[in-house]
Amino acid sequence: MTRKQREIIDRQRQILAVAREIFKTGGYLGLNMDRVAHEMDYAKGTIYQHFKNKEEIILALAVETLEKRIAMFERASLFRGRPRERMAAIGCAAELFVQWYPDHFELEKVLSCSSIMEKTSERLQIEKTAAEMKCINLVAGIVRDAIAAGDLELTEGVSPDQIVFGLWSATYGGYSIMDCGDTIRQMGIEDGFLMVRDINNKLLDGFGWKPFSTQQDYHAIFERVAQEVFDDVRR
Amino acid sequence: MTRKQREIIDRQRQILAVAREIFKTGGYLGLNMDRVAHEMDYAKGTIYQHFKNKEEIILALAVETLEKRIAMFERASLFRGRPRERMAAIGCAAELFVQWYPDHFELEKVLSCSSIMEKTSERLQIEKTAAEMKCINLVAGIVRDAIAAGDLELTEGVSPDQIVFGLWSATYGGYSIMDCGDTIRQMGIEDGFLMVRDINNKLLDGFGWKPFSTQQDYHAIFERVAQEVFDDVRR
DNA sequence: TGATTTTTTTGACGACACGTCAAAAATCTT
DNA sequence: AAGATTTTTGACGTGTCGTCAAAAAAATCA
Numbered sequence: 001m002t003r004k005q006r007e008i009i010d011r012q013r014q015i016l017a018v019a020r021e022i023f024k025t026g027g028y029l030g031l032n033m034d035r036v037a038h039e040m041d042y043a044k045g046t047i048y049q050h051f052k053n054k055e056e057i058i059l060a061l062a063v064e065t066l067e068k069r070i071a072m073f074e075r076a077s078l079f080r081g082r083p084r085e086r087m088a089a090i091g092c093a094a095e096l097f098v099q100w101y102p103d104h105f106e107l108e109k110v111l112s113c114s115s116i117m118e119k120t121s122e123r124l125q126i127e128k129t130a131a132e133m134k135c136i137n138l139v140a141g142i143v144r145d146a147i148a149a150g151d152l153e154l155t156e157g158v159s160p161d162q163i164v165f166g167l168w169s170a171t172y173g174g175y176s177i178m179d180c181g182d183t184i185r186q187m188g189i190e191d192g193f194l195m196v197r198d199i200n201n202k203l204l205d206g207f208g209w210k211p212f213s214t215q216q217d218y219h220a221i222f223e224r225v226a227q228e229v230f231d232d233v234r235r
Numbered sequence: 236m237t238r239k240q241r242e243i244i245d246r247q248r249q250i251l252a253v254a255r256e257i258f259k260t261g262g263y264l265g266l267n268m269d270r271v272a273h274e275m276d277y278a279k280g281t282i283y284q285h286f287k288n289k290e291e292i293i294l295a296l297a298v299e300t301l302e303k304r305i306a307m308f309e310r311a312s313l314f315r316g317r318p319r320e321r322m323a324a325i326g327c328a329a330e331l332f333v334q335w336y337p338d339h340f341e342l343e344k345v346l347s348c349s350s351i352m353e354k355t356s357e358r359l360q361i362e363k364t365a366a367e368m369k370c371i372n373l374v375a376g377i378v379r380d381a382i383a384a385g386d387l388e389l390t391e392g393v394s395p396d397q398i399v400f401g402l403w404s405a406t407y408g409g410y411s412i413m414d415c416g417d418t419i420r421q422m423g424i425e426d427g428f429l430m431v432r433d434i435n436n437k438l439l440d441g442f443g444w445k446p447f448s449t450q451q452d453y454h455a456i457f458e459r460v461a462q463e464v465f466d467d468v469r470r
Numbered sequence: 471t472g473a474t475t476t477t478t479t480t481g482a483c484g485a486c487a488c489g490t491c492a493a494a495a496a497t498c499t500t
Numbered sequence: 501a502a503g504a505t506t507t508t509t510g511a512c513g514t515g516t517c518g519t520c521a522a523a524a525a526a527a528t529c530a
Contacts, residue, residue, distance in 0.1 A: 027348060027349050027351075028348050029351065029354070030350055032487060034486090034488090042509090043509040044488095044509085045490080045507090045508065045510075048490085049508085052489090053488080106349060109344065109347040112415045113348070114341060115265055116263065125416075128416070129421060133421055136418070136422060161424055162424075162433060162434070164422070165409070165412070165419075166433075166434040169404070169408035169409035169412060169431070170405045170438070172408040172411060173404035174400070174408070177400070177404060180349070180352075181364055182360075183367050186364060187396050187399070189397075195397055195400055198393070198401075199397070199401040199405070199438065201441075203401075203405070203438045204441070205441035206439070206440035206442075267516060277479080279480085280481075280519080280520085281479060284478080288517080288518075
């Protein structure tokens, strides 16, 4: 049945591609099944054969983009250097990811609404969490490498997960604030991305992860990573 | 016309109260105008006299809760102590706020979706941003106090806003991750609130804000603030 | 007070999107 | 080629949205 299955997978992808375009311009409220069906030249029922509702499509889109992020994080984690430099490489990957796939963040915001998420299948929910965990584990690995290398010494009661959670929070929070509302502009912040970089640097300094950002120019590492690791990747 | 106006304001409040209860259990998708009208014993048209759509109701609810947060932040900022202790008091306020008004976070998540926010009036949008700015300015004031007191020395290129943005990001991000999805559980994190406290502490340590969290027990400050400042406040 | 004007409330209505399902079309099987 | 199976179709019932002409209530006037 590999022939048939191929076709199904293929159409699934087409649906997602069409849905993504609609979502990019219209967001959650702009996306609707009739329109997807119409633009695909299929009847609505056929779309429902693949996805039980539009929320499920949105979740599937998020998982799709998360795969991209995993790939980028994996690439970044291979950057050669001291653990903290590799972590900077991950930061660069995260930054490029939100710049390259700005719709992903909008997807995440929609999916953070519980009443929307509730309409999705547990299967895909698990898949999404699994994708997130892959990224998290890559990051956690670097933290452990840092400890092993003696660059980072965790004080009593601090776990590696705490550092991962911290970076995740600051980055996710920073990007969230950046692309929603006028608050960031009113605060007088011009380059939010630079700001997120600095915050993560200060955070890791606070955890005592050497070499400190005062001793090493991590912005320069960002530039290097962008050039050396990701210059060719974009699509 | 103060009599008439009073009645209008009054009913506005009633609508919001009813809507909030519905939203608490049903979220964005559970809230609908027919139900609000029915539970208010008014016709739908009357509800529409007050709010042009349900998105506007949700935004109004968020503004309403933000007023509570402003009040809590104001109280916290009056805490007597060194600037960093006062900042800890703000952290305590933020923590209690999300615990006391868990529905506010859900409101924020809904409103972060651009296609939803687009349906709201500019008037209320501005009001919300203004409310956020009030909180931000309170925090920024403490940062400036710290600099004036010599507890914090900003290095070249670091602005007070950066610290505010950092705390905001880490806190907002942390709470976001906490109450959405299973990721946090899978990371093995038990008490997310404690984690957010620690992250903010490490961040401020990283910025060089004295006294460092290694020298002072800021968790103890939290407890004190919760007791001394907020024990009686809850409603 | 009763008539007239103004304001407010009402709920029926058209539009739209959702998700379903019996019938039609396409594909596979023998 | 006939019959069985699978897939596709789109009309349909349901629910929500936001509107607006008519009804009801309140305010004004004579």
